[in-house]
Amino acid sequence: MLDFEKFVKYSKPGPRYTSYPTALEFSDAYKYEDYIKKLEDQDPSRPLSLYFHLPFCRNACYFCGCNVVFTSKEDKMVRYIKYLKRELEILAKHVDCSREVIQMHFGGGTPTFFSAQQLQEIIDAIRSKFQNFAQDAEISCEIDPRHIDEDQMRVLSSSGFNRVSFGIQDFNEKVQVAVHRVQPYEITKNAMDLARKYNMISVNTDLIYGLPYQTLETFKETLSLALTLQPDRFAVFNYAHVPWLKKTMRKIDETTLPLPEEKLHIMQYTIDFLTSHGYKMVGMDHFAKPEDELFKAIDKGELHRNFQGYTTKGGADLIGVGLTSIGEGVDSYNQNFKTMQEYEASIDNKKLPFERGVVLSKDDQIRQYVIMELMSNFKLDIKRFEKLFSIKFHEYFADAVEELKVFVDEDLLSINDEFIVCSETGTLLIRNIAMPFDAYMKRHALNKKTFSKTV
Ligand SMILES: C[S@@+](CC[C@H](N)C(=O)[O-])C[C@H]1O[C@@H](n2cnc3c(N)ncnc32)[C@H](O)[C@@H]1O
Numbered sequence: 001m002l003d004f005e006k007f008v009k010y011s012k013p014g015p016r017y018t019s020y021p022t023a024l025e026f027s028d029a030y031k032y033e034d035y036i037k038k039l040e041d042q043d044p045s046r047p048l049s050l051y052f053h054l055p056f057c058r059n060a061c062y063f064c065g066c067n068v069v070f071t072s073k074e075d076k077m078v079r080y081i082k083y084l085k086r087e088l089e090i091l092a093k094h095v096d097c098s099r100e101v102i103q104m105h106f107g108g109g110t111p112t113f114f115s116a117q118q119l120q121e122i123i124d125a126i127r128s129k130f131q132n133f134a135q136d137a138e139i140s141c142e143i144d145p146r147h148i149d150e151d152q153m154r155v156l157s158s159s160g161f162n163r164v165s166f167g168i169q170d171f172n173e174k175v176q177v178a179v180h181r182v183q184p185y186e187i188t189k190n191a192m193d194l195a196r197k198y199n200m201i202s203v204n205t206d207l208i209y210g211l212p213y214q215t216l217e218t219f220k221e222t223l224s225l226a227l228t229l230q231p232d233r234f235a236v237f238n239y240a241h242v243p244w245l246k247k248t249m250r251k252i253d254e255t256t257l258p259l260p261e262e263k264l265h266i267m268q269y270t271i272d273f274l275t276s277h278g279y280k281m282v283g284m285d286h287f288a289k290p291e292d293e294l295f296k297a298i299d300k301g302e303l304h305r306n307f308q309g310y311t312t313k314g315g316a317d318l319i320g321v322g323l324t325s326i327g328e329g330v331d332s333y334n335q336n337f338k339t340m341q342e343y344e345a346s347i348d349n350k351k352l353p354f355e356r357g358v359v360l361s362k363d364d365q366i367r368q369y370v371i372m373e374l375m376s377n378f379k380l381d382i383k384r385f386e387k388l389f390s391i392k393f394h395e396y397f398a399d400a401v402e403e404l405k406v407f408v409d410e411d412l413l414s415i416n417d418e419f420i421v422c423s424e425t426g427t428l429l430i431r432n433i434a435m436p437f438d439a440y441m442k443r444h445a446l447n448k449k450t451f452s453k454t455v
Pocket residue numbers: 063064065066107108109110111142143144145166167168169206207208237238239240241
């Protein structure tokens with residue numbers, strides 16, 4: 001049983017580490033020409049992972065932390081497709097498109113806000129450039145169950161999409177009203193049935209805990225209902241409340257948000273409930289069936305974390321296409337423009353819509369490895385690390401190990417010469433455990449309004 005008081009005291013702002021360094025370190029010191037050179041110098045034997053950002057939604061869910069463009073205007077969407085195609089044309093001049101694609105993801109916003117025909121048009125444009133998809137490529141799409149019909153699902157399925165994730169968030173009506181996302185159970189069920197009818201290999205759902213009016217009791221009901229849908233994977237996200245960054249979050253009355261202690265009860269219950277119903281926890285916020293390939297990857301120490309969550313497909317260069325998309329190379333991150341105006345202007349100038357990024361120093365790469373291992377596998381194989389970087393771990397990270405002593409003393413973590421291993425309860429504080437390895441943390445610690453809270 002968790003010692004909740006102990007946990008609550010660790011509730012503090014911290015990154016979610018979908019990247020290291022985090023996006024806060026991306027800057028315009030990384031220039032367009034440098035980015036193009038990096039793209040052109042990529043090792044052609046490395047496979048590709050493609051991300052397409054399809055940012056549109058009609059109405060705002062108040063909790064939404066994604067990069068969304070709210071619109072009901074058809075011409076805006078038609079125009080976006082035109083620009084995406086032009087971005088692909090420019091990209092093809094700098095990237096060897098014959099490289100093998102092992103992963104492709106459509107994220108949003110709501111990709112299925114585009115009609116079946118429009119989705120087909122986007123996919124055809126991609127396939128005309130990137131023709132070497134691996135047989136077992138993981139091709140996935142985020143879907144809002146309120147915006148999916150059979151024609152769209154048919155297009156996705158016939159185009160090779162094999163994974164879909166559906167946003168549920170919460171089934172409780174009061175919670176749904178408070179976050180401006182009313183979505184009856186039947187709608188979600190019908191959408192998931194459709195995905196199965198079209199043979200999607202992995203049909204997944206997203207839930208969020210920490211939303212207004214949620215209590216342990218309401219979330220128990222949400223989980224029971226979600227379980228009846230038998231998703232292959234559950235993502236159960238901790239609500240990242242950052243109203244200083246996202247205007248729509250200001251519509252949420254903060255006094256209705258569950259307190260850290262309640263959230264921990266919810267998370268603990270979620271773990272107990274899902275593990276007693278045939279799921280196992282993966283990484284920080286995912287659950288999957290034991291036969292899921294993610295677990296084989298964990299056993300081999302090959303689970304990876306990227307912007308879309310956890311994956312078995314590591315070792316690829318990530319190329320992000322579309323507004324705000326992030327790309328990742330061996331030693332760099334890059335991000336596209338965030339405003340449509342700048343995004344379009346760049347493409348009009350026949351340039352990729354690159355805005356900023358970061359090139360990783362050796363120290364960044366070392367810390368990135370440690371942080372990503374902890375976030376994905378909840379452990380670090382110190383001997384493997386030392387072999388990889390020719391560094392003595394305990395010397396290099398003497399400060400971090402010292403900082404981690406509080407977690408060791410509380411049995412949340414064990415550290416010896418060979419391994420760092422989180423205890424089962426320590427996994428709930430993995431962001432806190434990763435933070436001492438973050439060289440930029442001290443700078444940001446001064447500014448509380450940077451990250452969401454870890455608990
Ligand atoms: C782009 S959305 C998914 C697709 C679709 N737009 C939908 O909402 O169904 C990706 C997921 O991010 C999660 N999410 C969005 N905002 C969040 C926040 N502030 N904190 C935690 N998770 C969040 C939600 O679970 C959501 O389903």
